[in-house]
Amino acid sequence: MGSHGIDLILLTNGVQYVVFESMIWNLYSPIAGHSVNIFLLLGLGGSVGFLSGLSGVGGGFLMTPLLIMAGIPPTVAAATDSSQIVGSATSGAYAHYRMGSVDFKMGLLIFAGGFVGSTVGVEIIKFMREVGEVDFFIEIIYVVLLGILGFYMMAESVNCLIKKKRVPGSIEKSKKRSFHDRLIQILPWKMRFDKSGLILSPVLPILAGCFAGMVAAILGVGGGFIMLPTMCYVLRMPMHVVVGTNLFQEVLVCANVTAMQSITNHTVDLALALILLLGSTVGAQFGARLSHRVNADYLKLVLASVILLVMVKILVELTFSPDLMLGIKGGR
Amino acid sequence: MKPRKRFSKLVLCVPAALFLLWISLPLYAASSKLLVKPDLVRIGALYNGTKVNFSAEIPRGCDAIVEVTGGDVEETVVQKVRRFGLWMNGREITVKGAPSLYLSMSSEPALLTGPGVASLWRYEALKKGVSFSGHIKVTENDKIFKEFLKLKQSLKLYGVFPGALKVSPSSGARSTVRGSFKLPSNVTPGSYQVSLSVIQKGERLFRETVPLKVVMVGFPELVYRMAKKHAVAYGFLCITIAALAGLFVGLVFAKSRAHKGRKSMALK
Numbered sequence: 001m002g003s004h005g006i007d008l009i010l011l012t013n014g015v016q017y018v019v020f021e022s023m024i025w026n027l028y029s030p031i032a033g034h035s036v037n038i039f040l041l042l043g044l045g046g047s048v049g050f051l052s053g054l055s056g057v058g059g060g061f062l063m064t065p066l067l068i069m070a071g072i073p074p075t076v077a078a079a080t081d082s083s084q085i086v087g088s089a090t091s092g093a094y095a096h097y098r099m100g101s102v103d104f105k106m107g108l109l110i111f112a113g114g115f116v117g118s119t120v121g122v123e124i125i126k127f128m129r130e131v132g133e134v135d136f137f138i139e140i141i142y143v144v145l146l147g148i149l150g151f152y153m154m155a156e157s158v159n160c161l162i163k164k165k166r167v168p169g170s171i172e173k174s175k176k177r178s179f180h181d182r183l184i185q186i187l188p189w190k191m192r193f194d195k196s197g198l199i200l201s202p203v204l205p206i207l208a209g210c211f212a213g214m215v216a217a218i219l220g221v222g223g224g225f226i227m228l229p230t231m232c233y234v235l236r237m238p239m240h241v242v243v244g245t246n247l248f249q250e251v252l253v254c255a256n257v258t259a260m261q262s263i264t265n266h267t268v269d270l271a272l273a274l275i276l277l278l279g280s281t282v283g284a285q286f287g288a289r290l291s292h293r294v295n296a297d298y299l300k301l302v303l304a305s306v307i308l309l310v311m312v313k314i315l316v317e318l319t320f321s322p323d324l325m326l327g328i329k330g331g332r
Numbered sequence: 333m334k335p336r337k338r339f340s341k342l343v344l345c346v347p348a349a350l351f352l353l354w355i356s357l358p359l360y361a362a363s364s365k366l367l368v369k370p371d372l373v374r375i376g377a378l379y380n381g382t383k384v385n386f387s388a389e390i391p392r393g394c395d396a397i398v399e400v401t402g403g404d405v406e407e408t409v410v411q412k413v414r415r416f417g418l419w420m421n422g423r424e425i426t427v428k429g430a431p432s433l434y435l436s437m438s439s440e441p442a443l444l445t446g447p448g449v450a451s452l453w454r455y456e457a458l459k460k461g462v463s464f465s466g467h468i469k470v471t472e473n474d475k476i477f478k479e480f481l482k483l484k485q486s487l488k489l490y491g492v493f494p495g496a497l498k499v500s501p502s503s504g505a506r507s508t509v510r511g512s513f514k515l516p517s518n519v520t521p522g523s524y525q526v527s528l529s530v531i532q533k534g535e536r537l538f539r540e541t542v543p544l545k546v547v548m549v550g551f552p553e554l555v556y557r558m559a560k561k562h563a564v565a566y567g568f569l570c571i572t573i574a575a576l577a578g579l580f581v582g583l584v585f586a587k588s589r590a591h592k593g594r595k596s597m598a599l600k
Binding site: 025026027028029030031033034035083084086087088089090091092094095098133135136140251255258259260261262263266268269270271273274277278281282285318319320321322323324325326327328329 | 376408551569
């Protein structure tokens with residue numbers, strides 16, 4: 001029972017601090033149906049943005065599980081995060097556009113696939129909601145993806161740190177024609193991509209966009225952690241256009257996901273998205289500034305540890321006996 | 333009229349009036365006038381639940397129980413089951429007759445905790461009206477009801493607070509009962525009831541109920557209405573605002589970077 005408007009009494013080293021209700025700023029989310037502390041949202045946005053700016057990896061895949069941990073229902077967290085990514089990706093894509101490092105043709109093709117993929121993803125969410133398994137579905141996909149990503153990043157950074165200690169010049173390059181090269185030759189309707197300097201079939205970027213779009217819709221992420229390696233290793237795009245093109249397609253895919261989630265599931269919370277956007281864009285700027293001063297491999301190691309911690313937390317919740325044996329159908 | 337006749341009428345009327353007054357006194361003593369402040373709760377942008385105060389006058393020597401209830405809703409819950417070593421949702425159970433909100437407070441703790449008290453209040457009263465349907469056995473009802481209470485308590489929508497009411501003597505043969513409760517932040521807009529039961533020797537003397545309304549106002553109401561009723565327009569609005577906000581932040585940081593770049597060039 002609340003009394004005298006006092007919400008919390010904190011005791012630190014014998015000093016008593018009284019925190020009044022009026023001092024705690026909360027934002028009421030009409031879509032989630034309850035309130036969340038504004039500073040917590042700004043902190044989450046800022047931390048994820050900071051890590052994202054520090055490591056160069058988009059933070060969408062980290063933001064949704066953190067929002068779930070903060071008490072936001074998974075469906076609202078995923079849909080709102082998509083809306084937030086529209087803002088942060090627009091900011092980044094604009095910066096890359098000014099530098100001339102966006103391949104619009106490739107971006108639009110990836111988006112064509114992403115449009116189909118994200119529409120299918122939203123329908124999957126709708127179906128899982130009706131079946132009553134949406135929370136479990138989102139959480140288990142996160143465990144798998146964060147697990148793969150976290151272990152991969154950790155292994156890569158540890159590998160790089162070990163290699164740096166060895167004598168350079170021991171790297172061997174294979175001159176053999178790979179399966180990938182043969183696949184690119186076989187695929188039809190080849191097109192020229194001037195910005196990327198490639199001649200490529202549109203099938204590959206469309207398929208890659210489709211998969212990334214589906215994951216983006218289900219998890220509320222930008223899909224960058226799928227698209228960046230795909231662009232580098234599958235589409236063989238040059239590094240200077242990869243980040244800008246990915247951000248451009250993220251804007252389009254996440255805009256589609258936001259519209260679809262809003263129309264189909266009514267789960268986008270604009271107010272929540274704007275607070276997160278404010279935190280993440282500011283955090284990303286500070287992260288980007290610090291990234292020039294710190295060893296990139298150590299940064300990757302830190303990010304991989306955070307990702308694995310989040311994954312373990314979700315896995316523990318799924319494995320150990322829950323406190324509540326009943327749950328509201330379709331999420332909270 | 334003759335004075336004698338008038339006198340005889342007065343002789344009859346005065347005792348009748350006194351009799352009426354005598355029989356109405358206990359009724360007055362039994363009335364309470366429950367006051368709830370605020371009786372209209374507005375859910376605004378910074379809403380985080382709200383404290384609602386109430387007071388009432390009750391006959392001296394009586395105890396009081398205050399219950400806050402929301403309308404009955406039909407909802408579907410899912411039971412957790414363990415499959416392949418992971419906890420996931422299993423069978424569905426439809427719950428009928430359970431109020432959306434139930435908070436109960438008493439002046440005497442034993443009224444809500446002690447054994448053998450009348451089951452007109454507490455969770456036992458709710459149990460009578462709640463029914464479960466789905467693939468469940470009748471023998472499971474008690475267990476499911478307990479789990480349902482745990483779920484609602486975890487959401488802060490159900491709660492029992494023994495001894496939370498304060499009773500102090502007031503004028504005449506009456507006492508004032510005061511208390512407060514916190515409407516949780518996840519309460520849904522709608523009509524609620526605050527009921528006061530006056531208890532004497534374990535029996536309910538009378539019950540008084542006043543309405544409590546919860547409405548969404550301002551920005552949350554606008555967002556909610558748009559999201560539910562104009563979903564297409566809302567979706568495009570979200571995209572436009574997010575994109576413009578992102579663009580604005582991008583421009584601000586690009587300008588500050590350019591400014592710093594010029595400054596460092598000048599220093600060189």
